Amino acid sequence: MVEKTKQEKKKLLIYAHYYAPDVASTGQILKELAEGMLSEFEITVICVVPSYTGKIADEYKKKVFYKEVINDVNVLRIRVPEFSKGNKISRIKNILAYFFGAMSATFKVGRMDYVYSISQPPILGGLLGVWGKWMKRAKYIYNIQDFNPEQTMAVGYSKNKFILKMMMKFDKFSCKKADKVIIVGRDMVETLKGRFNHKKVPNYAFINNWTNEKEIYPLPPKHEKVQAFKEKYGLQNKFVVMYSGNLGLYYDLENLMTVIDKFKHREDVVFAFIGEGSIKEKLVSYKEKHGLDNVKFIPYQDKADLIYSLNAGDVHWCLNAKGIRGVSVPSKLYGIIAAGKPIIGALEENSEARLIIEDTKCGYVTEPGNYGEIERIINTFLFEKESNVLAGMSERGRDYLVNNLTKDVSVQKYIAEIKSS
Structure with missing residues (x-):
């Protein structure tokens, strides 16, 4: 042209x-x-x-x-x-x-x-x-x-x-x-x-x-810079459940801390929150008050380093509060599937992000506020972490993005x- x-x-x-x-x-x-x-x-x-x-x-x-x-x-x-x-x-x-x-x-x-x-x-x-x-x-x-x-x-x-x-x-x-x-x-x-x-x-x-699929893509777990990121923030040798993005009002994060609380004695899992936002102080306060030693708060990463931080997660949260269907689409979804990562979704039925996850079978989803089911999903991922289930989710999500998004x-x-x- x-x-x-x-x-x-x-x-x-x-x-x-x-x-x-x-x-x-x-x-x-x-x-x-x-x-x-x-x-x-x-x-x-x-x-x-x-x-x-x-x-x-x-x-x-x-x-x-x-x-x-x-x-x-x-x-x-x-x-x-x-x-x-x-x-x-x-x-x-x-x-x-x-x-x-x-x-x-x-x-x-x-x-x-x-x-x-x-x-x-x-x-x-x-x-x-x-x-x-x-x-x-x-x-x-x-x-x-x-x-x-x-x-x-x-x-x-x-x-x-x-x-x-x-x-x-x-x-x-x-x-x-x-x-x-x-x-x-x-x-x-x-x-x-x-x-x-x-x-x-x-x-x-x-x-x-x-998300630019040429800048964000799956990396091997032992990649040098992924490992360096994990070591810097105390994520090494753990199953990493990651949230990356704005710590704001629209994601029901405060209530999710009560679910994470149930896993505070699990030494094999760590919950990593990357970003800043209006409720970060409340999340940090909850962590300290309830002794959640396996919760880590990490600053925003430069765009050039985003590929390494996203790849450091084993599974990622994709969330919206109840009432957001038809109002907003969590843009973090595209980065997660670009990196080929399985998803824990708390998203309303027929919302755009949930439709994509269900169409591709790249994660497990439930309704916002269904905290018992969210706890069950985390346990399911922990049970399946050594199986091929997560790898299948990763491949399906990434393939869908490359072909459609x-x-x-x-x-x-x-x-x-x-x-x-």
């Missing part, structure tokens, strides 16, 4: 709360999406300075805006205040600084043919896209990674009916103004239709998220949907 010249390419503006090198899963996906679409579009990203952990490097504290070029993608970063994930007020200030900063930054990026935004931050991500559409007189593509306020209601983050009603009104407005809505799960199609009572549903498309397939779908908007 002959690559288009810069003059021939359409201009695409992406609003991304987080963008690489931030470790947020959406930031990583958007980096791969943007770079994958460079053959068709000249791309500019408006995002915050690297700050997903809440801290900001001194080099990003001197100006309001920072222009960078990362692998031919133009990046305009906005300075925001530091925040604590456990402090609602500081998080709100941080998010609002991005929102208003992004509105201002829109005037600094020139003409655009297409504007693309995601549903993060909740509600504001969609409104930014509408703003960009109006200011640039461009086609608008709204990518919903998580439905809000539905997600907010599911986990009880807010029970203020007026706020929830206004959130719904604003996000439906963003959907209506979008030339195309892209959703990331089959179950999310019904949520979108339900918002509009199956009448005058916005133009939409379904495209799976992904590759980065290139999804990126080509995005290109086609954006151009047809």
Whole structure:
């Protein structure tokens, strides 16, 4: 294929709360999406300075805006205040600084043919896209990674009916103004239709998220860097049950600690949590209070090292709290099956992640909140750890990803949907 010249390419503006090198899963996906679409579009990203952990490097504290070029993608970063994930007020200030900063930054990026935004931050991500559409007189593509306020209601983050009603009104407005809505799960199609009572549903498309299968893949258990990771964090010679990702409200992790508590006297198993998030302190406090010596908390890993940390797990958690079906798809699923790891799933029936696990038979799943069954699944894995059962799960998951969920397939779908908007 002959690559288009810069003059021939359409201009695409992406609003991304987080963008690489931030470790947020959406930031990583958007980096791969943007770079994958460079053959068709000249791309500019408006995002915050690297700050997903809440801290900001001194080099990003001197100006309001920072222009960078990362692998031919133009990046305009906005300075925001530091925040604590456990402090609602500081998080709100941080998010609002991005929102208003992004509105201002829109005037600094020139003409655009297409504007693309995601549903993060909740509600504001969609409104930014509408703003960009109006200011640039461009086609608008709204990518919903998580439905809000539905997600907010599911986990009880807010029970203020007026706020929830206004959130719904604003996000439906963003959907209506979008030339195309892209959703990331089959179950999310019904949520979108339900918002509009199956009448005058916005133009939409379904495209799976992904993990780059060329960067994350199975490694031998004795691989030098996998072993080094295990030794560094005290996982060697153990059966490792791993959770890798955001330690947030949407995964029912606090209640799962009561299940893990039942295995605290098992010296052959260790439960490893990799990541940061708003409930990490509560999880650490539970561990210390109940003497869970076989629970380890590990910091976020650099993207280049993710292949080693994922491969250090023998099985991985893939979780959502009750009420998340049709609202969100845990993106960690793609990394788990890319690494060829079996899954302990607590996911609602007919949710996208559960459908994939059941279709491929790459793990055992039950309903969120069914703690007795989750305990039984862990025991089953411990019983089967020396058998070929886990290897079969690994192969089926990886094969499914390679055949159906590759980065290139999804990126080509995005290109086609954006151009047809």
